Structures are given as structure tokens and as C-alpha cells.
Amino acid sequence: MRNALVSAENLQLTLKTDFSSEEQALTIKHSSGNEEKPIVFPSYLKEMLESNKESLKLEAMKRIVGLIAKGKNASELFPAVVKNVASKNIELKKLVYVYLVRYAEEQQDLALLSISTFQRALKDPNQLIRASALRVLSSIRVPIIVPIMMLAIKEAATDLSPYVRKTAAHAIQKLYSLDPDQKEHLIEVIEKLLKDKSTLVAGSVVMAFEEVCPDRIDLIHKNYRKLCNLLVDVEEWGQVVIIHMLTRYARTQFVSPWREDAMFDENNEKAFYDSEEERKVEQTRPYIMDPDHRLLLRNTKPLLQSRNTAVVMAVSQLYWHLAPKHELSIITKSLVRLLRSHREVQYVVLQNIATMSIQRKGMFEPFMKSFYVRSTDATHIKTLKLEILTNLANEANISTILREFQTYVKSQDKAFAAATIQAIGRCATNISEVTDTCLNGLVLLLSNRDETVVAESVVVIKKLLQTQPSQHSDIIKHMAKLFDNITVPMARASILWLMGEYCEHVPKIAPDVLRKMAKTFTNEEDIVKLQIVNLAAKLYLTNSKQTKLLTQYILNLGKYDQNYDIRDRTRFIRQLIVPNEKSGALSKYARRILMAPKPAPVLQSAFKDRDRFQLGTLSHTLNSQASGYLELSDWPAVAPDQSVRNVEVVEPAGAPALRKSKTAKSNEKRLLLIIMTKYILIHIVLSISTQFFVNCMCSLLHLCVFLACQFDAVSWHVHVSLQASSPVFVPETSHELLHRMTGKGLSAQYRFTRQPCIYGNSMVSLQLTLSNSSDQALENIHISEKSSTGQNIHRFNAIERLEPQASVTVSMGVDFNDSTQAANFQLCTKEDEFSVSIQPAVGELLLPITMSEADFTKEQGKLMGMNESSATITMKPENVSSQSVNRKVVSVANIGVIPSSQENIYRFAGKTVSSGSLVLVSVALKDPDAVITINTEKTVIGSMLLRQFKTALTNSGP
Numbered sequence: 001m002r003n004a005l006v007s008a009e010n011l012q013l014t015l016k017t018d019f020s021s022e023e024q025a026l027t028i029k030h031s032s033g034n035e036e037k038p039i040v041f042p043s044y045l046k047e048m049l050e051s052n053k054e055s056l057k058l059e060a061m062k063r064i065v066g067l068i069a070k071g072k073n074a075s076e077l078f079p080a081v082v083k084n085v086a087s088k089n090i091e092l093k094k095l096v097y098v099y100l101v102r103y104a105e106e107q108q109d110l111a112l113l114s115i116s117t118f119q120r121a122l123k124d125p126n127q128l129i130r131a132s133a134l135r136v137l138s139s140i141r142v143p144i145i146v147p148i149m150m151l152a153i154k155e156a157a158t159d160l161s162p163y164v165r166k167t168a169a170h171a172i173q174k175l176y177s178l179d180p181d182q183k184e185h186l187i188e189v190i191e192k193l194l195k196d197k198s199t200l201v202a203g204s205v206v207m208a209f210e211e212v213c214p215d216r217i218d219l220i221h222k223n224y225r226k227l228c229n230l231l232v233d234v235e236e237w238g239q240v241v242i243i244h245m246l247t248r249y250a251r252t253q254f255v256s257p258w259r260e261d262a263m264f265d266e267n268n269e270k271a272f273y274d275s276e277e278e279r280k281v282e283q284t285r286p287y288i289m290d291p292d293h294r295l296l297l298r299n300t301k302p303l304l305q306s307r308n309t310a311v312v313m314a315v316s317q318l319y320w321h322l323a324p325k326h327e328l329s330i331i332t333k334s335l336v337r338l339l340r341s342h343r344e345v346q347y348v349v350l351q352n353i354a355t356m357s358i359q360r361k362g363m364f365e366p367f368m369k370s371f372y373v374r375s376t377d378a379t380h381i382k383t384l385k386l387e388i389l390t391n392l393a394n395e396a397n398i399s400t401i402l403r404e405f406q407t408y409v410k411s412q413d414k415a416f417a418a419a420t421i422q423a424i425g426r427c428a429t430n431i432s433e434v435t436d437t438c439l440n441g442l443v444l445l446l447s448n449r450d451e452t453v454v455a456e457s458v459v460v461i462k463k464l465l466q467t468q469p470s471q472h473s474d475i476i477k478h479m480a481k482l483f484d485n486i487t488v489p490m491a492r493a494s495i496l497w498l499m500g501e502y503c504e505h506v507p508k509i510a511p512d513v514l515r516k517m518a519k520t521f522t523n524e525e526d527i528v529k530l531q532i533v534n535l536a537a538k539l540y541l542t543n544s545k546q547t548k549l550l551t552q553y554i555l556n557l558g559k560y561d562q563n564y565d566i567r568d569r570t571r572f573i574r575q576l577i578v579p580n581e582k583s584g585a586l587s588k589y590a591r592r593i594l595m596a597p598k599p600a601p602v603l604q605s606a607f608k609d610r611d612r613f614q615l616g617t618l619s620h621t622l623n624s625q626a627s628g629y630l631e632l633s634d635w636p637a638v639a640p641d642q643s644v645r646n647v648e649v650v651e652p653a654g655a656p657a658l659r660k661s662k663t664a665k666s667n668e669k670r671l672l673l674i675i676m677t678k679y680i681l682i683h684i685v686l687s688i689s690t691q692f693f694v695n696c697m698c699s700l701l702h703l704c705v706f707l708a709c710q711f712d713a714v715s716w717h718v719h720v721s722l723q724a725s726s727p728v729f730v731p732e733t734s735h736e737l738l739h740r741m742t743g744k745g746l747s748a749q750y751r752f753t754r755q756p757c758i759y760g761n762s763m764v765s766l767q768l769t770l771s772n773s774s775d776q777a778l779e780n781i782h783i784s785e786k787s788s789t790g791q792n793i794h795r796f797n798a799i800e801r802l803e804p805q806a807s808v809t810v811s812m813g814v815d816f817n818d819s820t821q822a823a824n825f826q827l828c829t830k831e832d833e834f835s836v837s838i839q840p841a842v843g844e845l846l847l848p849i850t851m852s853e854a855d856f857t858k859e860q861g862k863l864m865g866m867n868e869s870s871a872t873i874t875m876k877p878e879n880v881s882s883q884s885v886n887r888k889v890v891s892v893a894n895i896g897v898i899p900s901s902q903e904n905i906y907r908f909a910g911k912t913v914s915s916g917s918l919v920l921v922s923v924a925l926k927d928p929d930a931v932i933t934i935n936t937e938k939t940v941i942g943s944m945l946l947r948q949f950k951t952a953l954t955n956s957g958p
Contacts, residue, residue, distance in 0.1 A: 049080040054089050061095035068102055078107040085117050090126060097132030104139040111140045115148065122152055127161035127865045134164070138171035146179045150186075157189050162198035162937070163866040169193055169204035173211045187213050194223045199230050199940060200866075203238015206245050214630055220249050221644040224292065228299045232821045233940045236308040243303075243314040246296055247614070248630060250322050253642075254293040256635035257324040289324075292645055297323055302821065304334040309345050312338060313352065317615035320356060321632060328363055336367045343378055350384035352615045354607045357391040365392050368400075373408060373416075382408075382416045390423040391605060398427060398434050402441075409445065409453065418456040421445065425460035426603045429467075439464055443475055446482050455488030462494040463601045465502075473505040480509045484516070489525035496531035500538040501598070511546045514539055518550055521557050529566050533558055534594075537573045541591050551577075725850040727754040728897055729890040734769065737836050738827055745774025746781070746802075746829060748836070752844040753811075754894045759794035762914045763813030764844060768796065771807040778802045783812075784826040784833065791815050791823045816840050818914040818938060842944040843893030846910035846919055850896050856907050860920050863935035869942040870933040873954050875925070882906065885923055888952045893945060895921060912938060921949070 048060035064074050064081070082100065087093050104111040121133035134156050138149055153175065156168035172186050190212060193205040206227070209219065220227075227242055234242060296318075303315045316331040323330075338349045357364050364371075371385045371392075386408070393401050405427075408420040421442065428438030442464070445457040458479065465475065479495050486492055496517070503510040517524070517532045524532065536554045539547040558570030576594075579587045586593075613620040619629040730753065737748035749769045757763035772778050782798035796810035814823045822837040851859075878884065885906050886897055895910030908921040919942070920935040932949050934942040 045074075046077055046080045049077065049084065054087070054092065057084060057087070058089065058092045058095070061092055061099070065095050065098055068099070074099070075103050075106055078103055082111070082114050085114050085121075090129070093129060094132065097129070097136055100136040101132070101139055104136050105141050108140055108142050111136070112142060112145070115140075115145060119148070119152070122155065127159075127163050130156070130159065130161070131164045131167040134167050134171055138174040141178055143179060146175065146182065149175050149178075150182060153186075153189055157193055161866070162196070162200040165193060165196060165198065165201045166204045169201060169208045172208040176208075176212045183212060187216065187219075191219050194219055197226070197230075199233040199238075200235070202227060202230050202234050203241050206238070207241045210241065210245055210630075214245075214248075217249060217252055218644075220245070222647050224249065224645050225295065225647070228292075228295050229817060229819075231299050232302055233819055236306065236311050239303060239306075239308075240310045240314045243300060243311075243318050244614075244616075247318045247321055248632060250293060250296055251633050251635060253640055254290050254322075254635070255287065255637070255639045257287065257289055257293070257322070259287045290639060290642060292642060293322070297327070298824075299821075301330065304331060309338050309341055309349070313349065313616045316352070320615055325360075328360060332363050332367065336364075336370050339370060343381055346381055347384065348616075348621060350381065350388065351607070351610075351621055354384055354387045354391065354605070355610045355615060355620070357388050358605055358608060359611070361392050361394065364388065365394075365397070368392055368397065372404060379413055379415055382413065383419050386416070386419055386423050387605060387607065390426050391607075393427050393431065395431060395433060398431050402427065402434065402438070406441075414450070414452045417450070417453055421453065421456040421460050422603075425464060426605075428464055429603045435464070435467075439475070443478060446479065451486070451488055454482075454486055455491035458486065458491040458494045462498050463603060465498060466598065466601060473502070476502060476506050477509055480506065480513055483513060489527050492524075493527045493531045496528065496535050500531070500535035503535075503538055503542055507543060510535070510539055511543060511550070514547060514550050514554075518554055518557075521554060526563050526566060529558065529561065529563070530569060533566070533569055533573055537577050538594055540577050541594060723850050724756065725848045725896045727848055727890075727894055729887070730754050731891065735839075737768065737838065738834055740771070740773045743827075743834050744832055745772060745776070746778055746827075746834070747771045747773060748827060750838060752840070752894075754844070754847075756847060757794075757813040757913075758811075759813035760792070760815065762815045763792070763794060764816055764840065764913050766812050766814060766838065767809060768812060769807055769809050770799065770802065772802045772804055775804050777804060778829050780828075780830040782828055784828050791817060791821075793823060793825060814838060814840075815914055816845055818845055818912045818917070818941065820845070820944070841948075842941055843895075843948065845913055845941065846894045847913055848894055848896030849909050849911055851898060851909055853899060853901060853907070856898050856909060856920060859918055860922070860935050863918065863920065863937060866939065867937050867942070868933065868935050869939070869946045870931060871946055871950055872929050872931050873950050874928055875930045875953055876956050877928075878956060879953055880925060880927075885925075885953070889921065889923065889949065892948045892952050893919075893921070895919065912936075912941065919945070921945070923949075923953070 045060045045064060048056045051057060061081070061084075064077060067074050077099075081096055084092060084096050085100065087096065100111065115137070118133045118137045121129050122137075124130050124133070134152055137145075137152055149171070153168050153171050156164050156171070159165055159168070168189070172189060175182060176186055186208075190205060190209050193201060194209065196202070196205065209216070213219070224246075227246065231239060231242055300315045300318055303311050306312055306315075312334050316335055319328060319331045335349055335353055339346055341349075353364060368389070371388045373382045373385050377385070389401055389404065402424070405420050405424055409417050409424075411417045411420070424438050424442065428435045439461065442457045442461050445453055446461075448454050448457070461475065461479070476498055480499065483492065483495050486495070496513070499506065499510045499513050514532070514535055517535070521529060521532055532554060536547065536551040540551040544551075555570050555574050558566050559574075561567055561570070576587055576590045610620055610623055613623075613625070613629070614632050617629060618626045731751070734749040734751045737750045738746060740747035748771075751767050751769075753765045753767050755765050757765040759765075770781060779801050780798055781802060783793070783795040785795075792815040794813040796812045799808060799810070802808060816823065820840055820842050822839040824835065824837045826833045827836050828834070879888065889895070889906070889908055890897070893908075893910065895908045898907035898909050900907050904925040906923045906925075908923075910919045910921075911917060912919065915938075917936060917938050919938070922933045924931045924933070930953065932946060932953070934946050934949075936942045
């Protein structure tokens with residue numbers, strides 16, 4: 001704690017609080033000129049925790065948690081805090097658990113004493129307390145309580161609260177790291193949680209799967225399609241984990257889409273129904289993408305618009321590793337958009353783009369200007385942008401890129417200027433048309449005042465000259481003239497290497513350079529000395545008449561040099577080039593050894609081999625395999641059996657009886673229709689008296705009422721307190737589905753009717769208006785049978801003919817699965833197909849219900865904690881009236897108005913169309929503010945509705 005208090009040269013911290021009816025102040029001082037020691041305030045807070053007043057304990061815990069959040073150490077208070085773990089004050093209890101999660105691992109002995117309290121808390125009615133207790137229990141790293149932790153995790157995995165189940169998934173990883181022998185038991189829990197349909201649980205259980213049993217792909221088969229469909233509604237970090245897992249899964253279950261004969265019919269479902277004979281000849285057929293493969297690509301594509309950069313990066317790597325090559329351009333704009341983020345994000349994104357740009361230059365070439373270097377960029381960002389520009393260089397854009405490089409060479413950032421010169425060299429190597437231009441430009445840089453620029457230019461020129469040395473002897477001479485002015489060791493060594501390697505092209509200059517080097521040999525760096533020795537040896541072999549004495553002098557200097565490498569090299573060279581009786585047969589081949597032609601160096605990108613790692617991973621960033629990295633497998637030659645992903649629908653125990661009951665009711669209805677028909681026929685055919693007909697109809701009416709009562713007795717009993725109601729408000733606004741220009745004369749508008757759908761209880765009812773604005777009739781207007789996405793769509797009956805300038809209205813139903821993900825399908829005519837999509841507003845995914853105020857309060861009490869979203873807003877004066885509040889709320893969402901006995905509280909209720917989950921809305925007016933509260937287990941829908949209600953109630957107008 002003392003270390004946490006000393007933070008600046010002068011620090012004064014004053015805390016004031018009420019304690020035992022007296023005002024006390026704790027002042028902590030520290031200054032460079034005052035040796036006053038700081039007071040350790042945990043003792044003060046300890047007294048508050050041991051007080052009999054709940055309010056003081058609560059205040060103390062708030063301060064302690066605040067100190068922890070600021071990085072201060074409050075471990076000394078553990079004994080005093082743990083005494084309050086069984087407090088009846090819910091708010092205090094939550095704060096105590098927050099503290100215990102932080103320090104349970106450090107204070108294991110004291111935490112063990114409270115295990116019985118944690119076990120009791122696992123049964124607490126409040127889901128936050130249950131989850132916190134499990135989190136604390138799993139933080140105690142003592143092997144003796146492993147059985148208790150395992151039992152707690154198994155119970156939490158079946159908890160009614162998705163938040164508790166999510167915490168159980170987190171606890172699995174902690175228990176596995178504590179005791180890996182529990183792996184098999186934990187896999188059973190993971191298998192159970194993978195079947196969970198809550199979006200809150202999905203990401204956490206997949207993380208546990210990746211930690212405990214990433215090789216158990218069989219656990220994913222049955223949950224693959226569910227995870228794909230839930231992905232868009234999962235929280236952001238859960239999306240990242242799931243996408244990476246599904247990337248690995250797809251590489252083991254689908255064949256490569258990169259074949260030249262690939263076909264990409266997104267809606268092809270034939271593969272589901274292939275016979276055994278058809279599979280035998282599969283290798284001779286062109287590739288057709290698996291529908292499950294397409295499902296993954298289609299459901300991840302919308303996430304490219306995510307605000308979370310990790311999600312965008314995860315989807316991008318998925319497309320890079322799984323998508324057909326012609327679809328990779330989809331991710332380009334999203335990646336370029338991320339370059340506007342912080343420099344840490346830019347660094348990771350640019351590294352991935354650098355790897356991509358080596359193989360797919362065309363992806364990023366249209367956005368080349370986005371990679372131009374800015375003066376405010378950090379050096380590592382500049383270097384990566386330079387790398388990408390070099391990768392994108394081709395014959396068409398090289399002139400533009402070289403002009404840009406000319407500016408970069410003048411940069412004050414020396415490391416970046418040197419990297420630019422290396423980039424120019426790579427461009428010269430890769431594009432032969434500009435080799436001479438680049439070489440001449442580099443020669444001009446030899447006159448630069450900056451030593452770093454000159455040195456790097458020499459090194460690059462040396463590499464370029466190895467490709468065509470005979471044509472560039474003038475450049476070698478020019479470099480020799482500048483040799484005295486160059487001081488960087490690597491540059492001097494490069495020039496000496498060129499002199500020796502191509503000494504026959506400069507026979508007059510090379511001996512003179514050796515003469516100068518003999519004078520300064522003892523003062524040169526080791527790397528330069530080695531090249532002086534090499535130059536002397538090569539000149540001795542090619543021009544011994546002029547250089548024999550110089551060579552002997554240099555060899556004598558090197559023989560007694562302080563560096564043993566130089567001494568060894570000198571002795572080896574002497575024995576090799578100066579034959580004597582001790583020399584072996586090797587001296588005969590001295591010229592062939594020293595003057596052998598050397599292959600020209602290949603200037604290539606540092607990111608060339610990084611594609612061996614999965615993009616977006618730490619291993620790719622470090623260019624080294626990190627701990628825990630899971631490699632992507634190669635595509636299978638033959639796709640595994642796709643039926644393993646089919647999910648069998650298990651009927652409930654009472655399903656047969658229910659189906660039998662429904663059949664009996666249907667038969668009774670049929671019998672009723674026959675009876676009615678008989679009575680009517682008797683009346684018409686035999687012309688019996690009116691009185692008899694009336695009597696018969698009365699009897700028939702009684703029979704109808706009796707049978708109807710028999711049919712619906714159970715339904716009436718169930719829905720006594722929770723009844724569906726008609727919509728309070730039906731918007732007349734239509735949305736464009738297909739524009740007449742796109743549809744070649746066919747236009748379509750859709751609107752939500754807010755009525756129960758006649759095609760299915762889980763479907764949202766829609767009304768389509770189709771118009772023909774062309775001068776020719778349109779035939780066979782219908783929705784393609786193969787065009788639906790993950791949603792279930794009830795198609796309207798085909799329209800055989802629609803005359804010019806005519807319109808027709810049809811109805812359809814869509815099961816959006818309580819998600820705002822668009823339903824994509826194809827609207828077809830006899831000759832054309834048009835891809836369209838219906839994007840539902842979150843308020844249209846509900847149906848209104850009615851209930852009593854008491855029932856509303858009761859159901860609201862069951863949906864507290866994580867299931868509750870609330871916000872406080874300031875309302876306009878014109879929006880405060882009850883009519884205005886009701887109108888604005890029901891215009892946003894299709895929910896019913898619940899009668900309220902309180903004047904300033906307005907209540908609304910509805911249920912989700914697909915799952916039937918309750919959605920309760922209350923607006924409490926507190927002049928001039930209002931508190932909007934939404935209670936629903938569909939937390940994503942709740943948060944989206946809250947944002948829309950806030951907008952509607954704070955804006956003026958209707």
C-alpha cells in the first residue's frame with residue numbers, strides 16, 4: 001500500500017467520512033523536502049468494516065473497490081472483508097465478491113475458511129450473487145477443493161440464468177489449469193454448454209473448448225449451424241473466439257474452394273441429397289461449395305461492419321483462409337477502414353495486409369494512397385506502409401511509387417530513410433524496366449550529406465551490381481572515388497567487396513584502394529578488415545605484380561590482430577594463395593575458390609514466409625510460434641460426411657399424445673363440416689319449412705359451441721393471465737425491397753403488418769406490394785426455393801402474370817429467429833433473378849400481449865439483474881403527456897399497453913415472435929427526467945430497444 005501512495009513529487013490525499021457520529025479526516029502527505037511517512041489507511045477502513053452499521057460497511061467497500069480499480073493494493077483488508085461475505089445487504093455482498101475475486105488467490109488460507117459460505121451463495125436467488133460465488137470459488141487455487149469446484153460448475157452449467165452459465169464456462173478454464181486430470185469431466189460440461197442457445201454463453205463456452213479440448217472437433221458438428229446463426233448476436237469478444245474456432249473447423253470439414261473448376265452457387269443444396277453412387281464419381285465433377293461452408297461465409301460477412309477492430313480482423317482472416325479467391329475483395333475496404341484507428345491497431349492490421357499483399361496485389365492496389373506515409377506516423381508504422389507499397393509495385397504504378405519514395409529518402413527519420421533505399425532496391429530487382437533508373441537514383445544518393453543514406457545506398461547498389469557487373473564498371477569507379485568520405489563500416493566493407501569481386505573490371509583503381517587500406521588497416525572495424533584481407537588475396541591472384549608486397553604487408557598486420565577471426569582468416573589466406581612446402585593440394589584451386597562466381601542476392605519481403613501462421617494471431621505478429629498456437633490444417637482431399645452436422649429433432653415425451661389429440665380434433669372439425677353441409681343440403685333440396693331449418697341451425701350452433709369448447713379448453717386455461725392482443729399502432733410506412741431500375745421494371749415494397757402470422761407462430765407477418773412499371777407483362781413472379789438463408793421463409797404463391805402498370809399485394813412470413821439479421825432471398829420472374837433482403841427493425845420482432853398490473857410486476861421481478869436494461873433521459877415538455885408517451889413507444893415497438901394505477905408510470909408488454917420471450921417496458925416520469933426500463937432475457941433485443949426508445953422520447957414531433 002505504501003508503494004501505491006508514492007506517486008508524484010508532491011502528493012496530498014484527503015479522505016473524509018462520517019464515522020461513529022464524528023467527522024474524521026485522513027490526510028496522506030509525501031514531498032521531496034519532508035520526510036513525513038505516509039499513513040497506511042487500510043487500518044482506517046478496517047474499523048469501518050468492523051462497525052455495526054451497514055451503511056459504513058457499504059461506504060468502506062465502495063472505497064476499497066475504488067482503490068483496487070486505481071491499481072492500489074488492499075490485500076491487508078482481506079480478513080475484515082471476508083467477514084461480510086454472508087451479509088444480507090445485496091449491494092454490500094456484490095462488492096465483497098468483487099474484492100474476493102481479486103484477492104482469493106493471494107489469500108487462499110482465509111478464503112478456504114469461507115467455502116461453506118460460497119457454497120450457500122451458489123443457491124442465492126440473485127443471479128449476480130450465484131455467479132460471483134462461483135467466480136470466487138474458482139479463483140481459489142488449492143487442489144483440495146477441486147471436487148467442490150467441479151460440482152459447483154456442473155450445477156451452474158444447468159442454471160436458469162445465462163449469466164451464471166457463462167460464469168461456469170469461465171470457471172472451466174480455471175479448473176483445467178489447476179487440475180488437468182479433470183479434462184474428461186470438463187468435456188462433458190462443455191458438450192452440454194455447447195448446446196446452449198443463449199448468445200451470452202456461446203462465446204465463453206467456445207473459449208473453454210479452445211482451452212481444454214481444441215482437438216475434439218466432433219463436439220462442434222451438431223452445434224456448427226447454430227453457432228453460425230447466433231454469431232451476429234454474440235458479444236464482440238465472443239465473436240472473435242467463435243470465428244477463429246470455426247476457421248479451424250472449416251479447414252478440416254470442407255474441401256478447398258481455390259480449385260480452378262470451382263462453382264459457387266450459394267444456394268445449391270444438392271450436396272445434401274447425393275447418393276452413394278454419386279459420391280464415387282465426386283472427384284471427376286467440378287467443385288461445388290458445401291452449403292455449410294457458404295453459411296459460415298454469409299453469416300460472418302455482416303461483421304465486417306463491426307466497431308470492434310478484433311472482430312473485423314477475425315472475419316478478414318476467416319475470408320483469407322476459407323473464401324474463394326474472387327470473394328477476397330470483400331474484406332479490403334474493412335481493413336483499410338481500420339487504418340484510421342490507434343497506432344497499435346494500425347500495426348497489427350498493416351502486418352496482416354503486408355502478408356496478403358504479397359500473394360494478392362490486386363486486393364489493395366485501388367487503395368494504394370491509403371498506405372502513403374504521413375509525417376505523424378511512428379517509425380514502425382512507416383516501415384510497414386513502405387513494405388506494402390513495395391509489394392504493390394508493378395509496371396503500371398512503379399513511377400508513382402518511386403516519386404513517393406524520393407520524398408521518403410529525404411525524411412529526418414534515418415531508419416525510415418534507410419528502409420526506403422532498401423525498398424527502392426527491391427523494386428529495381430522485381431521490375432526489370434526500372435532497374436537502371438533505380439540504380440542511377442541510388443548513385444546520386446552517394447553524394448548525400450547524410451552518412452546513413454550513403455551507407456545504405458552503397459549496400460543496395462552492391463546487391464544490384466551483382467546482377468549485371470560488366471555493364472556498371474563506371475558505378476564501381478564512382479564508388480571508389482567516394483570511399484574516403486564514407487565512414488559507415490558496412491558501406492566501406494561493401495565497396496571493398498565490390499572492388500575485389502570485380503577487380504578485373506577496374507584493374508587500375510583496385511590496387512590503389514588496397515594501398516590506402518594498408519595505411520589505415522589497424523584503425524578499421526573488424527568487418528572492414530576482413531574485406532581488406534579478401535581484396536588483397538583476390539588482387540594477389542589477378543595482379544600479383546602490383547600488389548604482392550601490399551598483400552604480404554596486410555597479411556602480416558592481420559596475423560597479429562586482436563580479433564581471432566581476423567587472425568584465422570589471415571593464416572588461411574596465406575596458406576591458400578602463397579604456396580610453400582607445407583601447403584596442401586588446396587592451393588592449386590585458390591583462384592577457383594576465391595574468384596568463383598557468386599549468385600546474385602534475392603531481395604525479398606520480410607513477410608514472404610509469414611503466411612505459414614494464421615493471420616491475426618500472435619504467432620503471425622511475432623513471426624514465431626507462440627505458446628498455445630493451433631495450426632490450420634490443410635484442406636482435406638475429400639470432404640468428410642456432412643450429415644454429421646444434421647441435428648435430429650427429439651420429440652418431447654408427450655408429443656405423440658399431443659399429435660394424436662390434434663388429429664382427433666381435426667377429425668371432429670371435419671365431422672362438424674359434414675354435419676353442416678348435410679343440414680344445408682336438406683334445406684335446399686327438400687325445401688323443408690323455415691321453422692325446421694331454424695331448429696336444425698340452432699341444434700347445429702349448440703354442437704359447434706360444444707365442440708369449440710372441447711377444442712380450446714386447454715388453451716383457455718393456459719392463457720388466462722397472459723393473452724395476445726391486437727396491435728396498438730400499425731405503421732403505414734413501406735420499405736423498398738427492389739427498385740424498378742434494378743428489377744428491370746419490377747419494383748417491390750414491403751411493410752410489417754404487426755399481426756400474428758397465419759403461416760406460423762414463429763414468423764413475422766409481412767405484406768409485399770409488387771408493381772410492374774415496364775411496358776411488357778411480367779410472368780411467373782415468385783421467390784426462389786433455394787434462396788432462403790438461415791431464416792425460415794414462407795413464400796407467397798407464384799403470380800402467373802402481372803400486366804404493365806399494374807400492382808398486386810401478397811403476404812409472406814419470415815422467421816427471423818429473434819434477430820435483426822437480414823433475410824436474404826431471390827425474387828424471380830420468368831427470365832430474371834434479383835437478390836433482395838428484408839432488414840427487420842427490432843421493434844417488429846415482437847407481438848403485443850396484455851396482462852394485469854400485478855402479473856406485470858411479478859414477471860418483471862423475475863427478469864432483474866443482467867436481464868434488465870435502463871437509462872435516464874431528459875424529455876421534451878411536449879412528450880410528457882400519457883398520449884405522447886404511449887404513441888412514441890408503440891410506434892417504435894409492436895407491444896401492448898398495460899393499465900397502470902400510478903399516474904407517472906407507463907407499462908408496456910410484448911413477446912418475441914420466434915421464441916415467445918417476454919419483453920417488459922416501463923417508463924417512469926420524474927420531472928423533468930424519465931427512466932426507461934426494459935426487462936427481457938433477450939439482452940441484445942433489450943439493449944437495442946432501449947436505444948430506440950431513448951431516441952424517440954427525446955426527439956420532438958410525432
